[in-house]
Amino acid sequence: MRPSLQRYRNILDFALSSLLRRKGRNLALISVYTLVVFVIASLVFFVQALKREAHELLAQAPDMVVQRMVAGRHDPVPLAQVEAIRSIRGVDEVQARLWGYYYDPVFGGNLTVLATEDAALAPDAIWIGQGVARSMRVREGDLIPLRGYDGQSSLFSIQKVLPESSELVSSDLVLMAPKDVRALFHFPEGLATDLAVQAGNPRELPTIAAKIVELYPDSRPILKAEILRTYEAVFDWRGGLMVVVLGSAVLSFIIFAWDKATGLSAEERKEIGVLKSLGWESSDVLLLKFWEGTVISVTAFLTGVLLAYAHVFFFSASLFEHALKGWSVLFPRFRLIPALDGYQLTVLFFLTVLPYTAATLVPSWRAATVDPDAAMRS
């Protein structure tokens, strides 16, 4: 091996044995460090997975939803509008959607009840999502009572439990025939909850929306693109909510790293003096400290990221499920689809490993550049 390479190896070897001899301190350091990386990485993975899930959800959603507003609130839409909107140029299809929320007092959760025209649905039967099946403890073929607007319960037989594919989307869903939805909610004939509008060319959507408002000033068209933007704002980790959360995590980490790393103990300081008096250059000492810092931070980084990966994708982010997905009692216990994003990992790496390494190098550099005669005195 060339002498200069051998020098790197020798100093790396010594760095490893140095770390071993301060085992307790370094293990504590790595644990805290790993924990921080774990939390940050879990958050990043989780939000990324949720974002993808949301995109999937929206992919199935119509390009535009038209609501009617009465006194600033969402109100049923007259079915007569369907034909009128369909005749606007550029509109491909208009579908009246009938849906609502059903509060189940027994297990205290909200279900989304949606009317479907699917011919496969048997009379008096419903299809339910996985989450509904789980919390009501029911299976295909069971009968469940749903309490109508007047307090009267009606029995429905469960014809099918919807497949798991996109559970966040369908978990709390109950599909039933339109007449059953109207009966359950006492929803008047001739009205729908909202209208789903598809356009042949998505770029015409804003124009179509303007025409709808012209036609029905009390309507509110919502474009899918706008919803996507909102999601981005909430979930995107360079802007929005995530920056605040990540920012504070990283900040606290930097404070931790600074505190841990800057405190060069008297013994370490003396050791640096001894090494220098034995003919180590300042750059050799810095290389030693650099290896030590790198071993610690890379170990912690890899462990933290692996744990976070397992946490989010194999244990469904069980630690912050409640905080982040939370509004409904029906927590979809779904598995997020594992995925790694190189860009994210790189940013994470630079946010956690760099501050730590810098924080270890600065004090060592100060100690390494003083005269070694201090080592003679102790």
Place this chain on the structure above:
Amino acid sequence: MIELSQVVKTYQAGLATPFTAVDRVTLSIPAARLTVLKGPSGSGKTTLLTLIGCMARPTSGRIHLHGLAADALPHLAPADALEITSLPERFLTAIRRRTFGFIFQQFNLVRGISVLENVLLPTYPTGEDPRAVEARAVERLESLGLARHLRASVDRLSGGEAQRVAIARALINDPAVIIADEPTAHLDSRLSEDFMGLMSQFKDAGKTLLITSHDPIVYDSELADLVVEMRDGRVVSES
């Protein structure tokens, strides 16, 4: 030969309480001889050693190495007279590594690692072939009677053993000059005699030896070619 002329070391120079630990010392330390620095505590012996050993720079004065640093700085070695006080830090490091071997008053072993690793410490930055260096280290340690302790942690050694580890470490890069600061301070008289025995071997091998001591076993020894007495930072006698 090491030649000092008008060497001054003032600590905290320019501050409110400057302290001159070494005051206008002019001295010649002969090569391949044993020189002893003696004098009361605080007279500046250790300070003078750090100046000669390139661990600190004098406030003023000149130190010349005559024909001693050729190994350390082959490319710029005018075999006689290398003036060290004005050299850049990089060169001083090379000189510390190749020309001087230090045996510190407190031994300054690095705790928590083995005897062998301690001896190898000075060789890590040189990037020499580790097998060759290790063989050399083992040989030195064996000749100092430490064969049984190669892999032991230095924390468990007795005082005499720790000193011999420090000696092996000082010798690993085969220095021309061996500097020992109060080497017998922690040893009983038997071990002190043993130490002087070792020094006589090194002298026979042509090493230049520079030792500070209050101990008559050292400064009254017939091995001592030159005894320099210091007081309050100044040389008061040479014999």
